[in-house]
Amino acid sequence: MERLGVSYKACWPSRLTDAEAPREDGQELKVVIAGASRAAFCRAPLDTVHICAGTCFKAAVFMPGDMHPVPLSIRYWPGQLDCPSQCIPDRPSPLAGSHRVPRVPAELHAVQLLSPLAAAAIASESRRACVKWESRGVSLPTQDMCVSQLSSASQALIYDAIKRRLVPFAKAHYPHLAGKLEKNPYPKPGNLFIVRYRVTEQRGLRLHSDDTALTFNCCLSAPSTFAGGGTFFTTGTSNRESLQLDGLVVRPASGVALVHDGHLIHAGSDILLGERLILVGFYTEDGPRDVRRPVKPKPPAEGRAACPPRPRLSDCAQQGSLEHSVIYFSSARRAAAGEVAAAGVHHGAS
Numbered sequence: 332m333e334r335l336g337v338s339y340k341a342c343w344p345s346r347l348t349d350a351e352a353p354r355e356d357g358q359e360l361k362v363v364i365a366g367a368s369r370a371a372f373c374r375a376p377l378d379t380v381h382i383c384a385g386t387c388f389k390a391a392v393f394m395p396g397d398m399h400p401v402p403l404s405i406r407y408w409p410g411q412l413d414c415p416s417q418c419i420p421d422r423p424s425p426l427a428g429s430h431r432v433p434r435v436p437a438e439l440h441a442v443q444l445l446s447p448l449a450a451a452a453i454a455s456e457s458r459r460a461c462v463k464w465e466s467r468g469v470s471l472p473t474q475d476m477c478v479s480q481l482s483s484a485s486q487a488l489i490y491d492a493i494k495r496r497l498v499p500f501a502k503a504h505y506p507h508l509a510g511k512l513e514k515n516p517y518p519k520p521g522n523l524f525i526v527r528y529r530v531t532e533q534r535g536l537r538l539h540s541d542d543t544a545l546t547f548n549c550c551l552s553a554p555s556t557f558a559g560g561g562t563f564f565t566t567g568t569s570n571r572e573s574l575q576l577d578g579l580v581v582r583p584a585s586g587v588a589l590v591h592d593g594h595l596i597h598a599g600s601d602i603l604l605g606e607r608l609i610l611v612g613f614y615t616e617d618g619p620r621d622v623r624r625p626v627k628p629k630p631p632a633e634g635r636a637a638c639p640p641r642p643r644l645s646d647c648a649q650q651g652s653l654e655h656s657v658i659y660f661s662s663a664r665r666a667a668a669g670e671v672a673a674a675g676v677h678h679g680a681s
């Protein structure tokens with residue numbers, strides 16, 4: 332398998348099997364890997380992803396940390412919005428309607444938060460901890476425990492990593508939050524959890540928005556201890572199938588945290604084997620609260636206009652000497668309309 336800076340593995344998006352999946356909906360996702368001279372095309376929902384070199388997969392799974400520890404930075408343009416001029420504004424705003432793709436910074440970053448060793452130590456302590464794993468989600472069931480139930484040494488490790496690595500990163504990449512993070516420091520007890528997925532219990536988490544200014548999600552389990560899983564980010568349209576299938580799964584190596592605006596619609600992809608433990612943190616400007624909101628897709632309105640592409644290549648985040656892989660998504664409908672070159676390869680950060 333050719334490696335393109337991020338590695339790919341075959342995987343199904345959450346909950347769906349080949350038999351259940353509609354084959355043709357005309358929607359094709361173009362995945363351009365910046366700087367990699369390759370493009371991938373994904374005919375959603377469950378066709379294969381074709382990397383130009385000819386390798387086929389069921390869906391693209393990005394595993395930041397597997398090959399290059401950090402950073403992976405993804406910007407994406409959801410396939411179909413009804414707000415042509417304001418797809419990706421500079422400031423996040425709450426979901427305008429539960430069926431809409433949120434108007435938020437559509438970026439996803441991967442940050443090495445903990446060393447794999449520290450992640451393993453926290454994972455094993457949470458497995459041993461005499462605590463009840465329970466569902467804390469009011470709107471969405473989860474199996475989780477509060478970080479405050481861990482030993483003070485583990486809590487200190489987590490707090491220190493967040494303060495020293497995550498917060499400075501968040502201030503740099505989400506400048507609209509910098510002042511707020513100064514005034515209202517993070518982390519605070521209450522919105523920091525360890526979430527557990529098991530094949531026999533809770534396998535995944537359905538599509539939702541966290542309704543937070545910022546969310547991070549750090550894998551604690553070693554990749555060899557589970558199969559499937561990962562965080563699914565939709566690039567889909569407003570109908571249920573597209574929301575659940577058009578998108579990508581990101582499965583970071585242990586210790587690597589995904590960081591994103593909490594309004595982005597995402598899901599915990601079902602695990603297929605073993606156990607997956609993640610550390611999840613929510614930053615809300617007004618302190619801890621119940622944050623996860625399920626997404627209830629509604630049928631698209633007649634004649635809703637597709638969003639034109641906004642390939643702001645010049646905007647690509649390029650922090651210092653760090654090399655970001657930037658992945659753009661655009662829809663086949665736009666390509667078909669001649670708005671996006673069908674087979675072009677963009678070089679991000681150029």
Ligand SMILES: O=C(O)CCC(=O)C(=O)O
Binds near residue numbers: 526561597599611623
């Ligand atoms: O399992 C995941 O990767 C996603 C977790 C998540 O979205 C959440 O805890 O709110």
Ligand SMILES: [Fe+2]
Binds near residue numbers: 540541597623
């Ligand atoms: Fe979430």
